[in-house]
Amino acid sequence: QVQLVESGGGLVQAGGSLRLSCAASGRTFRSYVMGWFRQAPGKEREFVSAISWSGGSTYYADSVKGRFTISRDNAKNTAYLQMNSLKPEDTAVYYCATGLTGSIYASKAYDYWGQGTQVTVSS
Numbered sequence: 622q623v624q625l626v627e628s629g630g631g632l633v634q635a636g637g638s639l640r641l642s643c644a645a646s647g648r649t650f651r652s653y654v655m656g657w658f659r660q661a662p663g664k665e666r667e668f669v670s671a672i673s674w675s676g677g678s679t680y681y682a683d684s685v686k687g688r689f690t691i692s693r694d695n696a697k698n699t700a701y702l703q704m705n706s707l708k709p710e711d712t713a714v715y716y717c718a719t720g721l722t723g724s725i726y727a728s729k730a731y732d733y734w735g736q737g738t739q740v741t742v743s744s
Contacts, residue, residue, distance in 0.1 A: 623647040623733040625717050630738030633707055637742070641702040643717030643735060654721040655693055655700040658728050659713035659740075668726045669715070670702060680725055685711075707742045714739050 629641040643655065656671040670691040671680040679691050690703040700717060720732030 623653070623719055625719065625733055625735035627715065627717050627735040627738040630715060630740045632741045632743065635707060635709055635742055635744050637707050638703070638705045639707065639740060641704065641715055641717075641738060641740075643700040643702075645698045645700070645719065653719040654725060655691075656718045656721070656725065656731055657691065657700075657702045657715060658718060659711075659715045660737075661713040664713075666716070666728045668728070671725045672700065704740070707740075709742045709744045712740060712742050 624646045626644045627641060629639060631639060633639055652674055654671055654673055657669040658666050659669050660666040668682050669685055670682065670689055672691045672693050676693050681689060688704065688706045693700040714737040716737045717735045718731035718733060721730055722732060723730030
């Protein structure tokens with residue numbers, strides 16, 4: 622079992638930055654792919670980014686490529702999502718996830734989820 626806790630969300634103006642953190646506890650964090658997803662009101666949960674257990678491979682949705690950077694610190698059992706040049710359309714609840722059992726891009730392929738952190742970008 623893995624427990625995930627996100628933090629770092631908030632209200633920011635368009636063009637601003639936020640850094641989300643996902644602290645993991647339980648089973649060995651460093652063995653797992655970590656993913657970030659987001660869900661806006663009335664929309665389905667969508668893939669944002671993911672990182673391999675070593676940090677050597679990263680994946681991004683086209684909508685955030687070049688603006689968001691995923692990273693992890695296995696010594697601290699924490700994953701991060703640095704979000705720059707934020708846009709109003711980035712407004713959503715952001716979730717971290719792990720326990721990958723299928724496609725890295727599919728939310729249903731992750732077994733463990735955090736409670737989410739709200740990101741609101743004002744225009």
